[in-house]
Amino acid sequence: MASPEDPVLFEKTGKIAILTLNRPRVMNAVDRPMWLGAAQAIEAFAHDPRLRVLIITGAGDRSFCAGSDLKAKAAGELDVTEEMNRWGYAGIVRHFVDKPVIAAVNGFALGGGTEIALSCDLIVASEHATFGLPEARHGLLGGAGGLLRLPRQIPLKVAMNCILTGESLSAAEALRWGLVNKVVPHAQLLTAATDMAMKICEASPVSISASKEVVYRGLDLSLDFPGDAWALNDRYVDVVQASDDAREGMRSFLEKRPPVWKE
Numbered sequence: 223m224a225s226p227e228d229p230v231l232f233e234k235t236g237k238i239a240i241l242t243l244n245r246p247r248v249m250n251a252v253d254r255p256m257w258l259g260a261a262q263a264i265e266a267f268a269h270d271p272r273l274r275v276l277i278i279t280g281a282g283d284r285s286f287c288a289g290s291d292l293k294a295k296a297a298g299e300l301d302v303t304e305e306m307n308r309w310g311y312a313g314i315v316r317h318f319v320d321k322p323v324i325a326a327v328n329g330f331a332l333g334g335g336t337e338i339a340l341s342c343d344l345i346v347a348s349e350h351a352t353f354g355l356p357e358a359r360h361g362l363l364g365g366a367g368g369l370l371r372l373p374r375q376i377p378l379k380v381a382m383n384c385i386l387t388g389e390s391l392s393a394a395e396a397l398r399w400g401l402v403n404k405v406v407p408h409a410q411l412l413t414a415a416t417d418m419a420m421k422i423c424e425a426s427p428v429s430i431s432a433s434k435e436v437v438y439r440g441l442d443l444s445l446d447f448p449g450d451a452w453a454l455n456d457r458y459v460d461v462v463q464a465s466d467d468a469r470e471g472m473r474s475f476l477e478k479r480p481p482v483w484k485e
Contacts, residue, residue, distance in 0.1 A: 230259030231281070232266065237274040238419045239267045240412075243312075246282030251291035252312045252334055254299055261306075261313025268319040271485055274427060275419035278314070278342060279326040279412065280335075286327045286351065287312070287335030311366030315341040318438070320431040322422050326415035327351040328408070332390070337364065340371040343434065345402040346415045347393045353401065354390030374441075376401050426467035426483055432458040 231242040241263045243250040250256075267276045280286040294300050310316025315337050325342035330352045339345050339353065355364040355372065363369070364385065373381040376399040383389060396402045406414040422430065436458050443451035462468055466484045474481035 228259065229253065229256035230263055232263040234270075234273060235416075237272065237423045238277065238416060239263075239270075239273045239275070240277045240279065241267075242279055242281050243287050244281040245291075246280075246285070248291060249285035249288035249330075250280040250282070250335070251288045251294075252300075253291040253294040254306070257300075257306050257311075257313045259313070261309040261317060264309070264313065264317045264319060268321070274321060274423045274430075276319070276321065276323045277326050277412070277415045277419060278323060278338065279415070280328050283329060283350075283408065285329040285335070286325075286331040287338055288330065289333030289335055310341075312338055314338050315367045317341075320434055321427075322419075322430060322434065324415050324418060326411050327353075327393075327402070328411055330354075330390075333357055333362075333364065333368075334366055337366040337368045337371070340375060341367055344418060345396075346404045346406060346411060346418060347396060347402045348408040348411045349393055349405055350408050351393040351396070351402075351405075352390045353384075353396050354388065355385050356388035356390075358386065359388040424480075426462075426465075426471060426481070427485075428465040428467040428483075429462055429471075432462045 229245055231244045233240045241260060243256060245251060245256060267273050290300060311334055322344065323342045325339040325345045327339055327345060327347045329348065329350055331339050332354050333356060336353045336355055355368045357364045369385065372384065380399050384391060391401065393405045397405045404414060436455055440451045440454055443449065443454060445451050470481050470483065
């Protein structure tokens with residue numbers, strides 16, 4: 223049974239799972255127990271065929287995640303073990319799953335917090351949320367994917383300003399530059415993220431999984447024809463077209479009814 227004191231809370235509601243970073247007294251800063259707990263929760267999500275979408279959020283009203291727990295780091299309690307490194311920072315940033323992951327950013331996401339959000343497929347932000355990579359101000363480096371992902375998700379000059387000056391983006395600015403999908407009143411954050419997840423759950427799980435694979439694996443492949451990108455695309459088209467979901471999608475369309483996807 224989960225305890226309110228656990229560094230990570232993992233809840234299941236129907237087809238949706240919610241992972242909550244649960245150290246609000248230290249702004250949900252990452253320590254070793256949180257890192258390992260988040261990794262285990264994502265593994266549980268990945269291997270449960272009943273779960274379709276994961277929402278990651280932070281406990282409390284102020285912070286999504288403030289990055290690393292510097293006291294734990296100074297005490298040598300954040301030295302990265304082989305087990306921790308396997309899934310990347312916080313057990314999340316390199317932890318690829320073939321099901322959609324939504325960040326519900328409830329407050330400031332700084333450093334590692336922004337890197338966690340960047341690793342998710344979709345971001346819903348509270349109106350109070352902020353995003354930033356202030357590491358250079360402290361003689362550090364945004365090495366948990368921030369330097370790699372931010373310039374691919376917003377214009378290069380905007381990303382470089384965040385990286386080189388350490389200035390944060392407000393929720394409104396993040397929406398303007400396409401970093402987040404939606405900004406909502408703070409009290410409506412989890413409702414909005416859940417609504418988005420439920421819309422995803424209406425689609426074919428086989429199609430969603432294949433689509434995510436093609437998008438991310440295809441980002442760095444050439445679109446020249448013939449080429450690796452098209453080979454990747456065609457391989458997953460064949461997988462989806464041969465699936466039970468494809469047959470059910472066609473039948474439900476012809477019969478004018480909602481599809482019933484195979485779990």
